[in-house]
Amino acid sequence: MRKLAINKVAQDALTPDDVLNNLLDGNKRFMNNSLEAVDYKSLVKETVGGQYPKAVVLSCIDSRVPVEQVFDQTIGDIFVSRVxxxxxxxxxxxxxxxxxxxAGSKVxxxxxxxxxxxxxxxxxGVELGNITAMLNNIMPAVKKSSEEVEGEANSSNPEFVAKTVENNVLLTVERIREKSPILKDMEENGEIKILGGIYSLETGKVTML
Known part of the structure; x- marks a missing residue:
């Protein structure tokens, strides 16, 4: 049973590749239904004085994608930002x-x-309250997919939707680098990696792009 939270020494020793491999190994455990046993009570006590997460995941809010479980991570392991x-x-x-x-995350x-x-x-092209403005952030991916996929450019075309999901991730990764000189410099210096992946609702597998 896992009892120890990640600390500053352990975080500093990790490379971005170490962290990525750790996340993907955790995803394999998730798919195999063999998540690590965790002593949550101990972790709550250990992390009250600080946190040293190894990664930050930008995920959708979808209730079928429980990020910590998908990567077999627990209290203090990763940041999760959802929209x-x-x-x-x-x-x-x-x-x-x-x-x-x-906070020192590497991925x-x-x-x-x-x-x-x-x-x-x-x-x-759904229009409904504040959802309309929110969806504008995804439209560049829709436009890109419409130039790459044949057939109907709407949700009735599974290939179009899949390509748009992929393009949305890739374009978001590009924009993070463009809009954040801090993160871009950190990546260029080898301190972090900025990556994209797709989670399968059918298998639970995360495929890196």
Whole structure:
């Protein structure tokens, strides 16, 4: 049973590749239904004085994608920032910068997922309250996919939706680098990696892009 939380010494010793491999190994355990046993009570006590997460994941809010469980992580292991459609904005960029530049995380992972409802809504041009403005953040991916996929450019076309999910992740990764000189410099210096992946609702597997 895991009792010890990650500390500053352990965090400093990790490389971005170490962290990515740790996350993907955790995803394998998740798929195999063999998550590590955790002493939550001990971890709560150990982390009250500080936190040293190894990664930050930008995920969709979808209830079928429980990020910590998907990567078999627990209290104090990772930051998770969630918004429908897993896109970046000023607040999220600030959160990502805090995670890495202040708190020492080594990986920024943008995690999209199969059959994303926000992506489907953007594909269909849904207009409803504040959802309309939110979906505008996904429209660059919709436009890109419309130039790459044949057939209907809406949610009735599974190939179009899948390509838009992928493009949305890749474009978000690009924009994080463009909009955050802090994170871009850290990546260029080898301190962090900024990556994208897709979660399968059918298998539970995270596939890196």
């Amino acid at each position: 429908a459609g897993n896109f970046e904005n000023t607040d999220i960029l600030g959160s990502l910068e805090y995670s890495c530049a202040v 920024v992972l943008v995690l999209g997922h199969q059959s994303c409802g926000a992506v489907k809504a953007a594909c269909d």
